[in-house]
Amino acid sequence: MYVCLCNAISDKAIRNAVRQHQPQSMQQLRKLVPIGTDCGKCIRQARVIFEEEQAKIPDMYKVA
Template identity: 35%
Template sequence: MYICICNAVKESDIRDAVGAGVSCFKTLSKNLSLCTDCGSCGKKAKQAFHRALAESGASSNVVSIDAMSTAPVRRIQSTIKVSASATHHQKCIKTIL
């Protein structure tokens, strides 16, 4: 199924990117040129991305944010495992929020 008509991005392209190690929507968006033209694919692209992460089991190094959560952002960020890519994940969290 096409997610982005402007750039001919399919849901399978998103699954392939996640399978190749992409764990941040900002990175996915940049790599596949999602949300760069008309922007109407944003919601479906994010849903497909989160589905692909869940299916791949890659959620262990991805922070999930509950929209109904009242936890402060600094508390959510403190749950990120300290690694070389921790700064990258923090930037992704700020982008999502």
């Protein structure tokens, strides 16, 4: 599903960026994927996807 129509960014692209690069903030994610650079309507959905993927990444302190 497209999250950002202006830049043709899909939810899969956002999920892959979070999994591969593990950004710690939306600001870091936006450096990897050009979301919210035009109209900004995608930011809310992108944040939801970002938070879902962040929750799946194991916390290194819990694993150790």
